[in-house]
Amino acid sequence: MTLGQGVQFVTFILLAAMMLGSALGVVLLENIVYSAFLLGGVFISMAGMYILLNAGFVAAAQVLVYVGAVNVLILFGIMLVNKRQPLTPMARAWLSQVATGGVCAGLFALLTVAVLKTPWALSDLTPIGEGAIIEIGKHFFSDYLLPFELASVLLLIALIGAIVLARREFIPDVAPGQPEPDTLQLPERPRELVSASSLSDLSES
């Protein structure tokens, strides 16, 4: 084994250990904030794996989109629905956990056997490496053009849909001296809000 292959192998073992350890932390830890940060660890080690697979562009896209957007969004969601109330314990919850663990272990065994038994048609061409981004661009505008356009439409739909689902009611103008109406309170975190009229006082002075 050459030095390069040895380094690749050791890096792969480290990244796999980091990824699987973080993934176990995501699903097993009680504190959900720890799980969210370990999910970021999973995403970063996945980007490392993509670099091992000669895919620099997709690794950068993974860090930007998953760590930068999805993980931050999940953390915002956790902060907004942070109900600090212990969950009522279910009777015999360990039974469902053991059963699910058994099913997952069986599925993993099945997949491993399938992976090891299949005669993969490994290609001996050299990977294009740095030319991947040009090739991806060519694919996006030739044979993957329709999925590309549909993905943009889907992102627009998801944007509008998320706003419509998560928005609150229209904030009415309140004259000074009147009590704050209930609609101004944040349903997730009730606290003091500045009404629209006092803000307009500040802008006029």
Added chain:
Amino acid sequence: MQLQYFLIVAAALFCIGIYGLVTSRNVIRVLMSIELMLNAVNLNLMAFSNYLDPVGINGQVFAVFVISIAAAEAAVGLAIVLSIYRNRDTVDMEQFNLLKW
């Protein structure tokens, strides 16, 4: 033997995601488990692209689409969670049982 290593790691990540999806009581942890499963699928696609199709890299294009779809789905899923939390004042999956018989 390198391709099989990546596929086995992806299979393990997928099974961990399924375990989290079925057993979590917090609905945000369910969303995180779905992201784990999508990442496992992405790792599979990228491994196949590197070892079976290194010049055409169709697997990488597919993986980019999966990343964008997963981000959109995470946004909509969290909007739904927020909306449910306002109505039911809980994020416990055991309480979301209106469709149960």
